[in-house]
Amino acid sequence: MAVKSTIEIDQEKGNFHYDTQYNYDAGTGLDENTIRYISDVKGEDKSLLDFRLKALKIFESKALPTHWATQDLENINFDKIRYYLAKGQQPSRSWDEVPDDVKETFERLGIPEQERKFLAGVEAQFDSEAAYSNTKEQLKKEGVIFIGPTEGLKEYPEIFQKWFGKVIPTGDNKFSALNSAVFSGGSFIYIPPGVKVRQPLQAYFRINAENFGQFERTLIIADEGAEITYMEGCTAPKFETATLHSAVVELIALKGAKIQYITVQNWSNNVFNLVTKRGMAMEEAEIRWIDCNIGSRLTMKYPAVILKGAKSRGEVLSIALANDRQHQDTGAKMIHAADETTSNIISKSISIGSGRSSYRGLVNIPKHLKKCKNNTECDALLVNSKSRTDTYPAITLKGDDNSIQHEASVSKVSAEQIFYMMQRGLSEGEAMSLSVNGFVNDLISQFPMEYSVELKRLIDMEMEGSVG
Amino acid sequence: MDSLEIKNLNVTIENKKILDDFSLTLPKGEVHALMGPNGSGKSTLAKTLAGHPDYSVVAGESLVDGKNMIGLSPDEIARSGMFMAFQYPSEISGVSIANFIRAAITARLQKDEELQATQYYKQLYEKMDLLKMDRKFTSRSINSGFSGGEKKRCEILQMMMLKPKYAVLDETDSGLDIDALRIVADGVNKMRSPDIGILVITHYHRLLSYIVPDKVHVIYNGQIVQSGDKELAFELDKKGYDWIKNESVTSL
Ligand SMILES: Nc1ncnc2c1ncn2[C@@H]1O[C@H](COP(=O)(O)OP(=O)(O)O)[C@@H](O)[C@H]1O
Numbered sequence: 001m002a003v004k005s006t007i008e009i010d011q012e013k014g015n016f017h018y019d020t021q022y023n024y025d026a027g028t029g030l031d032e033n034t035i036r037y038i039s040d041v042k043g044e045d046k047s048l049l050d051f052r053l054k055a056l057k058i059f060e061s062k063a064l065p066t067h068w069a070t071q072d073l074e075n076i077n078f079d080k081i082r083y084y085l086a087k088g089q090q091p092s093r094s095w096d097e098v099p100d101d102v103k104e105t106f107e108r109l110g111i112p113e114q115e116r117k118f119l120a121g122v123e124a125q126f127d128s129e130a131a132y133s134n135t136k137e138q139l140k141k142e143g144v145i146f147i148g149p150t151e152g153l154k155e156y157p158e159i160f161q162k163w164f165g166k167v168i169p170t171g172d173n174k175f176s177a178l179n180s181a182v183f184s185g186g187s188f189i190y191i192p193p194g195v196k197v198r199q200p201l202q203a204y205f206r207i208n209a210e211n212f213g214q215f216e217r218t219l220i221i222a223d224e225g226a227e228i229t230y231m232e233g234c235t236a237p238k239f240e241t242a243t244l245h246s247a248v249v250e251l252i253a254l255k256g257a258k259i260q261y262i263t264v265q266n267w268s269n270n271v272f273n274l275v276t277k278r279g280m281a282m283e284e285a286e287i288r289w290i291d292c293n294i295g296s297r298l299t300m301k302y303p304a305v306i307l308k309g310a311k312s313r314g315e316v317l318s319i320a321l322a323n324d325r326q327h328q329d330t331g332a333k334m335i336h337a338a339d340e341t342t343s344n345i346i347s348k349s350i351s352i353g354s355g356r357s358s359y360r361g362l363v364n365i366p367k368h369l370k371k372c373k374n375n376t377e378c379d380a381l382l383v384n385s386k387s388r389t390d391t392y393p394a395i396t397l398k399g400d401d402n403s404i405q406h407e408a409s410v411s412k413v414s415a416e417q418i419f420y421m422m423q424r425g426l427s428e429g430e431a432m433s434l435s436v437n438g439f440v441n442d443l444i445s446q447f448p449m450e451y452s453v454e455l456k457r458l459i460d461m462e463m464e465g466s467v468g
Numbered sequence: 469m470d471s472l473e474i475k476n477l478n479v480t481i482e483n484k485k486i487l488d489d490f491s492l493t494l495p496k497g498e499v500h501a502l503m504g505p506n507g508s509g510k511s512t513l514a515k516t517l518a519g520h521p522d523y524s525v526v527a528g529e530s531l532v533d534g535k536n537m538i539g540l541s542p543d544e545i546a547r548s549g550m551f552m553a554f555q556y557p558s559e560i561s562g563v564s565i566a567n568f569i570r571a572a573i574t575a576r577l578q579k580d581e582e583l584q585a586t587q588y589y590k591q592l593y594e595k596m597d598l599l600k601m602d603r604k605f606t607s608r609s610i611n612s613g614f615s616g617g618e619k620k621r622c623e624i625l626q627m628m629m630l631k632p633k634y635a636v637l638d639e640t641d642s643g644l645d646i647d648a649l650r651i652v653a654d655g656v657n658k659m660r661s662p663d664i665g666i667l668v669i670t671h672y673h674r675l676l677s678y679i680v681p682d683k684v685h686v687i688y689n690g691q692i693v694q695s696g697d698k699e700l701a702f703e704l705d706k707k708g709y710d711w712i713k714n715e716s717v718t719s720l
Pocket residue numbers: 481482486504505506507508509510511512513522
C-alpha cells in the first residue's frame with residue numbers, strides 16, 4: 001500500500017548526532033570579535049566585514065518584536081549560542097571526500113540517494129558550512145551557478161552585489177540583522193536568461209551541534225525567462241537546550257522568470273526557527289513559495305512576494321502543523337507594486353494538543369494600481385480542544401479597479417470523530433493522520449509529486465508521535 | 469460455542485450509574501434485538517462494548533469469543549471483530565468513504581499483507597449496489613452532508629466491508645423512511661451467517677418485521693427485564709413500554 005518516498009527526511013531519522021571535531025569555532029556568545037573571526041576564516045574583504053559589523057549594531061539596537069509576537073522569544077539566550085562551527089571552508093564536490101561522520105549523517109538522511117534519483121544539484125550544509133556541493137555538468141555548461149554565498153561574492157561579484165541584501169535589507173527585522181551579521185552557508189544561485197532547469201536544486205540544512213545557531217543566507221536570481229525549482233530540507237537532533245535557526249532568503253525573478261521555492265522543514269522541538277523569506281517578481285515573473293512547517297519550538301516565518309513588475313504573480317501555499325507545545329506563527333505577505341499583478345495565498349494550519357498556530361497575513365494593494373487581484377484562504381484545523389488558532393489577515397485594498405477575495409474557516413476534529421474512526425479499527429494516530437491528511441489533501445495535490453508524498457509521510461509520523 | 473458474552477456489566481458516566489449488572493449472551497450466528505425506552509441505556513451499552521472512553525466500566529466483562537474487551541482501546545476492540553453502527557455517525561470532512569474503509573481494512577492486515585486495489589473496489593461497488601448507494605459516494609467525505617438515511621446506509625456498508633464477528637447496530641432504523649428501512653434491512657439480512665452475531669438495538673418493533681430476530685431482550689433502567697422470542701417485540705408494541713415499567717416495578 002504505502003508509497004515509497006523518494007525523499008527521506010523524518011524526525012526519527014533526524015534524531016541523532018555525532019561528536020564532531022570542528023576546525024573552526026567562533027566560541028559561545030556574540031560580539032564584534034565573533035564577527036571578525038567569521039569574516040577572517042572565510043577570507044572576506046573589508047566591505048563585507050563592515051556590512052556584518054553594521055548589521056551587528058542594528059541587531060543590538062532592535063528590540064525583540066514581543067509587542068506583537070510571542071514572549072517566548074525572550075527565552076532565546078543569545079550569549080549561550082555558538083555562532084560558527086565548521087570542519088572546513090570548502091565543500092567537497094564528491095561524497096568520497098566528505099569527512100566520514102558528516103557523510104554518514106547525510107547518508108542516513110538519504111541525501112546522496114535523492115541526488116542520484118531526481119536532483120539537478122545538491123548542497124549539504126552541516127552546521128555552519130556546506131560539506132558537499134555539486135551541480136550536474138549539463139547545468140554548469142548552461143551557465144547555471146549553484147554555490148555558497150561566500151564563493152558567490154568572490155567569483156561573481158557583479159551579479160551578487162547587485163542583489164544581495166536588496167530584497168531584505170539588514171534592518172528589516174531583528175533576525176534579518178542577526179543573519180546579516182553572522183551568516184554563513186546557504187546558497188547562491190543564478191540561472192541565465194531562458195534556461196529552464198527541469199529538475200530541482202536542493203539544499204539540505206543539518207544542525208548537528210548543541211547550543212548552536214544556524215544562519216544560512218540564500219540568494220536566488222532567475223534571469224529573464226529562466227525557471228527554477230529549489231527545495232530545502234532541514235533537521236536537527238533533539239537537544240535539551242534551545243537551538244536557533246535564522247535564515248534569510250532572497251529571490252529575484254527577472255522579467256518572465258519563474259521561481260518555485262519549496263521548504264520541507266521538520267525541526268525538532270527545541271529549535272527556534274525565525275526566518276525571513278522574500279522574493280521580488282519583475283514584469284510577468286512568477287514566484288511561488290511552498291512552505292510547510294512541521295516541528296520546531298517556535299517558527300516565525302512569513303514568506304513574501306513584492307510584485308514589482310506589471311502582470312507579475314506571487315503565490316504562497318503553506319501548511320503549518322503545531323503539535324503539543326509547539327507554536328507555528330506563520331503567514332504570507334503580498335506587496336502589490338505594479339498594475340495587473342495577482343497574488344494567491346492558501347494557508348492551512350493544524351493545531352494539535354497544546355500546539356498553537358497563528359496566521360499573519362499582509363496584502364497591500366495601493367490606490368494608484370489597476371487590475372490587481374488577491375485571493376486569500378486561511379483554514380485552520382483544531383485537533384482536540386486545547387489547541388488554539390488565531391488569524392490576523394491584514395488586507396489593505398485601495399482603488400476601485402482592484403479586487404480581493406478572502407475566506408477563512410476553522411474546523412475541528414473532535415474526540416467523537418476520533419472515536420468513530422477508531423471504532424473502525426484505526427489507531428488514534430492513524431485516525432488523526434487521516435483527518436489531517438483530509439484537511440490538507442487538496443492543497444498538497446498541487447505540490448510536486450516527490451514533495452507531496454514526503455509531506456504526507458511526515459504528517460503521518462507526526463500524528464503517530466503525538467499520541468501518548 | 470463462540471459468542472459475545474456480556475457479563476454483569478456495571479457502567480457509570482459522570483458517576484451516574486447507567487448499566488446495572490447488565491448481562492446478555494449473543495451466540496455467533498444469531499440475531500438478537502435489544503429494545504427499550506429512551507434513556508434506558510441502549511447506546512451506553514453499544515458504546516461501552518466499543519470501548520468509548522467516556523463510559524467507565526465499574527465491573528463486568530465483555531467477552532468476544534472468550535476474550536475480555538474491557539480495558540482495550542476502541543481500535544483494538546474493533547480489530548478483535550467488534551463493529552458498532554452508530555446511532556449518530558460522525559461527519560469527517562476531507563476523508564472519502566473509499567479511503568476511510570480502505571484504511572480500516574488495511575489496519576486489519578498483517579505487516580506483509582497488501583490490499584489489492586482492484587479487488588477492493590470490486591467488493592466496495594458490489595456492496596454499494598446492494599445498498600443502492602450511488603458510486604459517486606465513494607469519493608464523498610464520510611457522512612458530511614449526508615441525509616439520515618445515507619448515513620445509516622454508510623454504516624451498513626462499512627459493516628459489510630469490515631466483516632466483523634459481532635455487530636451492534638444502534639437504532640439503525642431511526643430516521644429512515646420505509647424504502648430506506650427495507651434497503652438497510654436487506655443489507656443486514658445478507659450479512660446473516662453462522663460467522664456473525666448481530667445485536668439490533670431499536671426503539672420500535674418496525675425494523676424487526678424486516679430483520680426477524682432469534683431473540684428479543686428488553687432493557688429498562690440499565691438492566692434486561694424481559695427476554696423472549698420475536699413475539700415479545702410485538703407484544704411490547706401493543707402494550708407499550710409502560711407495561712415493562714410496571715412489570716419491572718412489581719418484579720422488584
Ligand atoms: N455522554 C453522556 N453524558 C451524560 N449522560 C449520558 C451520556 N450518555 C448517556 N447518558 C445518560 O445515560 C442514560 C442512558 O442513555 P442512553 O444510553 O443514550 O440511552 P438510550 O440509548 O437507551 O436512549 C440517559 O439518562 C442519558 O442521559
